[in-house]
Amino acid sequence: IGRDLTISGEKINIISHGRLQVDGEVLGDLTGREIVVGETGRVAGSIAADSIDVRGKVDGGIRGSSVSLRQSARVTGDIVHQTLSIAEGAHFDGRVRRAKDGEEIKPDLSSARKL
DSSP: OOTTOEEEEEEEEEEEEEEEEESSEEEEEEEEEEEEEOTTOEEESOEEEEEEEESSEEESOEEEEEEEEOTTOEEESOEEEEEEEEOTTOEEESOEEEOSSHHHHOOOOOOSSOO
């Protein structure tokens, strides 16, 4: 999702079975295998994925097996994880909890509606 792109609407849920990189703005929820929020990226919604790498801004909850907040990350919301790394300089405002089991953080990659 490029820098010049904004995706917004009611109950937006973007599901990716591969790698999804957000360099633009998403006002909705993201689900996938691997999600990267680039330095210019902004997500206002929840993120659920096996691997989550945040370099930009996230306003919402994060659920993932492996979560990384890089130096430029700005996160407001709770994080549920198996492994978490927070780089020096990253801003984080929320609660952190380690998942009790893998099923709790497993992303639901099934779409509600089949095309």
